[in-house]
Amino acid sequence: xxxxEDPTAPIAIPIRPDETKVERYERFRLxxxxxxFLLGFFLAGIWxxxxxxxNLITPHDPVAPDILSKFEAPSGQHLxxxxxxxxxxxxxxxxxARSVLVVAPLATILGTVLGTTIGLITGYYRGFVxxxxxxxxxxxxxxxxxxxALVAITAVGPSRTTLVLVIGFVFTPIIAxxxxxxxxxxxxxxxxxxxxxxxxHGPYVMFAEILPNVTGPIIVEFTVRLGYxxxxxxxxxxxxxxxDPTVPDWGQDISAHYPSINGGYWWPVLxxxxxxxxxxxxxxxxxxxxxxxxxx
Amino acid sequence: MTDAAIELQDLQVAYxxxxxxxxxxxxxSFQIGQGESYGLVGESGCGKTTAAFAIMRYxxxxxxxxxxxxxxxxxxxxxxxxxxxxxxHATTLSMVYQNPAAALNPSIRVGPQLTEVFQLLGGAxxxxxxxxxxxxxxxxxxxxKRVMRRYPHQLSGGMQQRVVIAMALAKNPTLLILDxxxxxxxxxxxxxxxxxxxxLRQEFGTSVLFISHNLAVIAKMCERVGVLYAGRLVxxxxxxxxxxxxxxxxxxxxLRSIPRRGVRKDETALDTIPGFLPRLGATLPGCVFxxxxxxxxxxxREQEPDLFPLGHGRASRxxxxxxxxxxxxxxxxxxxxxxxxxGKPLLEVANGFxxxxxxxxxxQALVDVSLVVRPGEVLGLVGESGSGKxxxxxxxxxxxxxxxxxxxxxxxxxxxKRSNEQVRSLQIVFQNPDGALNRRHSVRRIVGRALYKLLxxxxxxxxxxxxxxxxxxxxxxxxxxxxxAQLSGGLKQRVAIARAFAGDPxxxxxxxPTSALDVSVQAAILNLLVELQTQKGVSYIFISHDLGVVRYxxxxxxxxxxxxxxxVGDAETVFGGPHHPYTEALLSAVPNLEGEERxxxxxxxxxxxxxxxxxxxVFHTRCPRFLGEICVQEEPPLAEVEPGHLxxxxxxxxxxxxxxxxxxxxxxxxxxx
Numbered sequence: 001x002x003x004x005e006d007p008t009a010p011i012a013i014p015i016r017p018d019e020t021k022v023e024r025y026e027r028f029r030l031x032x033x034x035x036x037f038l039l040g041f042f043l044a045g046i047w048x049x050x051x052x053x054x055n056l057i058t059p060h061d062p063v064a065p066d067i068l069s070k071f072e073a074p075s076g077q078h079l080x081x082x083x084x085x086x087x088x089x090x091x092x093x094x095x096x097a098r099s100v101l102v103v104a105p106l107a108t109i110l111g112t113v114l115g116t117t118i119g120l121i122t123g124y125y126r127g128f129v130x131x132x133x134x135x136x137x138x139x140x141x142x143x144x145x146x147x148x149a150l151v152a153i154t155a156v157g158p159s160r161t162t163l164v165l166v167i168g169f170v171f172t173p174i175i176a177x178x179x180x181x182x183x184x185x186x187x188x189x190x191x192x193x194x195x196x197x198x199x200x201h202g203p204y205v206m207f208a209e210i211l212p213n214v215t216g217p218i219i220v221e222f223t224v225r226l227g228y229x230x231x232x233x234x235x236x237x238x239x240x241x242x243x244d245p246t247v248p249d250w251g252q253d254i255s256a257h258y259p260s261i262n263g264g265y266w267w268p269v270l271x272x273x274x275x276x277x278x279x280x281x282x283x284x285x286x287x288x289x290x291x292x293x294x295x296x
Numbered sequence: 297m298t299d300a301a302i303e304l305q306d307l308q309v310a311y312x313x314x315x316x317x318x319x320x321x322x323x324x325s326f327q328i329g330q331g332e333s334y335g336l337v338g339e340s341g342c343g344k345t346t347a348a349f350a351i352m353r354y355x356x357x358x359x360x361x362x363x364x365x366x367x368x369x370x371x372x373x374x375x376x377x378x379x380x381x382x383x384x385h386a387t388t389l390s391m392v393y394q395n396p397a398a399a400l401n402p403s404i405r406v407g408p409q410l411t412e413v414f415q416l417l418g419g420a421x422x423x424x425x426x427x428x429x430x431x432x433x434x435x436x437x438x439x440x441k442r443v444m445r446r447y448p449h450q451l452s453g454g455m456q457q458r459v460v461i462a463m464a465l466a467k468n469p470t471l472l473i474l475d476x477x478x479x480x481x482x483x484x485x486x487x488x489x490x491x492x493x494x495x496l497r498q499e500f501g502t503s504v505l506f507i508s509h510n511l512a513v514i515a516k517m518c519e520r521v522g523v524l525y526a527g528r529l530v531x532x533x534x535x536x537x538x539x540x541x542x543x544x545x546x547x548x549x550x551l552r553s554i555p556r557r558g559v560r561k562d563e564t565a566l567d568t569i570p571g572f573l574p575r576l577g578a579t580l581p582g583c584v585f586x587x588x589x590x591x592x593x594x595x596x597r598e599q600e601p602d603l604f605p606l607g608h609g610r611a612s613r614x615x616x617x618x619x620x621x622x623x624x625x626x627x628x629x630x631x632x633x634x635x636x637x638x639g640k641p642l643l644e645v646a647n648g649f650x651x652x653x654x655x656x657x658x659x660q661a662l663v664d665v666s667l668v669v670r671p672g673e674v675l676g677l678v679g680e681s682g683s684g685k686x687x688x689x690x691x692x693x694x695x696x697x698x699x700x701x702x703x704x705x706x707x708x709x710x711x712x713k714r715s716n717e718q719v720r721s722l723q724i725v726f727q728n729p730d731g732a733l734n735r736r737h738s739v740r741r742i743v744g745r746a747l748y749k750l751l752x753x754x755x756x757x758x759x760x761x762x763x764x765x766x767x768x769x770x771x772x773x774x775x776x777x778x779x780x781a782q783l784s785g786g787l788k789q790r791v792a793i794a795r796a797f798a799g800d801p802x803x804x805x806x807x808x809p810t811s812a813l814d815v816s817v818q819a820a821i822l823n824l825l826v827e828l829q830t831q832k833g834v835s836y837i838f839i840s841h842d843l844g845v846v847r848y849x850x851x852x853x854x855x856x857x858x859x860x861x862x863x864v865g866d867a868e869t870v871f872g873g874p875h876h877p878y879t880e881a882l883l884s885a886v887p888n889l890e891g892e893e894r895x896x897x898x899x900x901x902x903x904x905x906x907x908x909x910x911x912x913x914v915f916h917t918r919c920p921r922f923l924g925e926i927c928v929q930e931e932p933p934l935a936e937v938e939p940g941h942l943x944x945x946x947x948x949x950x951x952x953x954x955x956x957x958x959x960x961x962x963x964x965x966x967x968x969x
Contacts, residue, residue, distance in 0.1 A: 193724070
């Protein structure tokens with residue numbers, strides 16, 4: 001009967017529990033229940049541990065040439081065998097995770113930050129800036145990614161920084177396109193009109209109003225791009241553009257040993273290849289699970 | 297028993313959400329006789345559509361039918377296998393959804409989509425084609441051959457819905473389920489589609505389950521009605537009886553929330569239903585409506601009432617069904633009246649033109665519009681979609697030569713070029729609060745930002761002011777930290793209103809502010825708007841397609857058609873007549889709860905394209921009172937026919953008055969006989 005006392009009093013409202021929080025928590029729970037994600041998390045997790053603790057968990061020194069024991073087949077002593085310099089392949093695979101797992105995520109973060117900014121600007125302002133930027137983006141996308149990267153790295157010389165910059169820049173247009181599409185959808189909503197109606201500045205509308213609403217597609221795009229970035233880093237190393245030729249690197253090791261396969265020495269090529277494959281599959285499984293979650 | 301087309305017996309349906317079963321239908325029983333039309337009403341979330349989907353066996357995957365039975369022509373539907381269900385879909389069960397555009401496949405022409413239905417029934421291709429044409433004729437499509445070659449998107453909403461209805465009736469179903477079939481359509485189109493459904497029902501003898509939140513539509517279309525609340529059928533009976541003499545407090549409350557019989561804000565305030573629909577799956581030991589019921593007693597809390605039979609097929613699930621109409625009012629009977637000052641116009645548009653470029657063609661959205669908004673008044677804008685209401689109201693960048701002034705000062709079309717004072721003075725309440733509030737921001741941030749931006753407030757002053765604003769829109773301040781997703785539709789709209797009022801505006805544009813809301817919530821929001829207007833002395837430009845709502849809240853009304861103002865005047869004059877023929881048609885299109893037939897005018901066809909408007913009077917192509925050559929040749933001026941009443945028509949006003957009086961007398965004679 002409380003409803004009858006004072007009609008002007010605020011109605012006692014049975015508030016719903018904080019559903020945004022519940023939702024967020026729910027997302028994590030669902031993610032950790034998805035077999036796809038768990039498998040991906042496990043695979044990628046192994047390599048992340050290797051990248052962090054590398055030298056501490058290797059059974060041998062990865063950069064200790066031993067002319068006497070080169071090309072030894074996998075055995076109890078050397079689980080993955082040794083390479084043409086007699087270095088332990090297992091040790092090099094473990095330590096090699098680091099070079100990929102430093103460059104690729106940094107490059108992806110760079111690409112995501114730049115791409116998000118460009119996507120927000122073009123999607124929000126539209127008009128000439130949008131047209132011009134998108135044509136450039138299309139032009140960049142028309143050239144195979146690896147060629148663009150190769151040309152750029154040849155021009156500036158390979159180093160960890162240039163690799164991050166080049167891959168980051170190459171990814172920017174792709175991410176910009178995805179973000180732009182999401183922003184276009186959001187801009188139609190009336191909260192954006194309401195912001196304009198109180199004369200908010202463009203940057204506020206873009207970053208404070210729209211950006212929080214397009215984080216879903218951005219996270220999905222980030223995980224997908226991360227897989228590609230790893231692949232690109234490995235490919236570039238294979239082609240001779242490793243970030244640092246003195247440290248073990250999967251792509252570089254494959255490139256150094258693939259001529260020896262004909263001699264029956266398959267192990268120095270197979271194991272780094274498997275490493276790349278499992279890492280990328282792992283990341284892609286995570287990306288799939290995340291995408292499924294956000295697109296529901 | 298066996299003569300029922302469909303019979304639901306104690307149907308219980310639950311949705312599994314986050315691993316818990318949540319009850320949606322709590323034992324619903326009703327039956328629909330052969331050829332009978334049964335309406336289901338109730339606010340959103342009551343389970344209307346779930347009931348329909350259960351009958352169709354189309355329930356979403358997380359839904360469970362926990363108990364009960366559904367019998368179609370005496371055949372048990374729940375025990376049926378997938379193949380048999382598909383057979384029923386192909387032959388005896390049809391459903392028409394709210395959004396016809398989504399119900400038709402956008403990539404297949406209308407012809408093949410329709411003939412497929414006949415081919416499924418076993419017809420040869422030639423015969424199927426022939427029968428499709430026939431069917432389109434029956435749904436009053438005058439040129440079936442041409443329509444069949446079209447893609448769905450090339451047809452208007454009304455045409456699309458006709459095609460969907462044609463597809464649904466193609467198999468001559470035993471039961472046709474209509475789920476809000478006219479909700480997205482304009483009133484004039486709605487009237488046509490409803491007439492069509494009515495006449496087809498007589499022709500085919502189909503049983504109909506008609507779902508709508510619009511009580512007047514149900515009153516017009518259905519013989520019997522069931523009122524659904526929180527998954528419970530709370531009242532049932534002959535439609536006219538239930539609406540005339542409701543026996544459940546919920547029905548009483550719903551009926552009191554609707555502006556009808558021309559009620560106005562300065563006469564009687566609308567009543568509302570307090571509180572909220574119980575959450576999905578809430579456990580309700582007593583009566584489902586008890587928490588919101590003004591008549592609730594101890595027994596209501598403890599004991600679930602039966603569906604008491606009241607004779608003549610009527611029943612009410614209320615312990616106090618004999619006293620239902622004594623339900624105490626929640627809203628005050630009268631709202632304080634606003635003062636319209638006849639002073640200087642607050643906002644003035646003179647010779648307003650607005651042209652859009654669309655695919656290289658000029659579209660004239662506004663043509664020679666002149667209008668003033670006075671301080672403290674509510675100006676209602678009505679007209680079908682595409683008539684230019686929203687364009688006019690948004691007052692953005694008119695064409696060169698148009699004059700737009702606020703307080704006698706020119707008002708720039710672009711917000712960036714307006715003075716701070718002007719930005720504060722003009723704010724909007726949007727139709728859909730879901731889109732209008734940033735779903736990642738808390739209410740505090742949404743309102744606070746407006747206070748900061750419009751008034752420059754910071755810190756504690758801002759917080760104090762936010763609390764004050766929340767109070768003024770009856771928004772519990774403990775909810776300031778909530779995000780929009782946690783709030784109900786009505787609460788969200790209150791937040792949107794608070795934001796619009798943050799900068800002490802002088803004109804608030806209300807663009808269909810209640811059309812996304814349920815009727816009881818609509819009533820509360822309308823009352824709130826009236827109250828705020830009186831307190832703060834603001835003016836509203838109020839757009840709505842619901843004429844009852846416009847009449848309730850507006851002081852003056854402008855009727856628009858194809859970018860032109862056809863009639864302006866005081867609300868009572870415009871509604872009382874003599875009307876412009878277009879206004880007359882609009883009014884006659886609206887179904888009313890009393891079920892009485894007004895003058896029956898149906899507009900033919902669609903609004904002509906604004907790229908190529910008709911010559912002379914733009915309304916002449918559809919005008920029910922078309923005079924002749926003069927209407928085709930010459931555009932009538934917007935002339936003052938009575939003091940303060942302007943109209944754009946060649947027919948002299950006295951003539952209109954006489955014609956319309958005759959017509960309504962004739963209609964009355966028809967209803968009484």
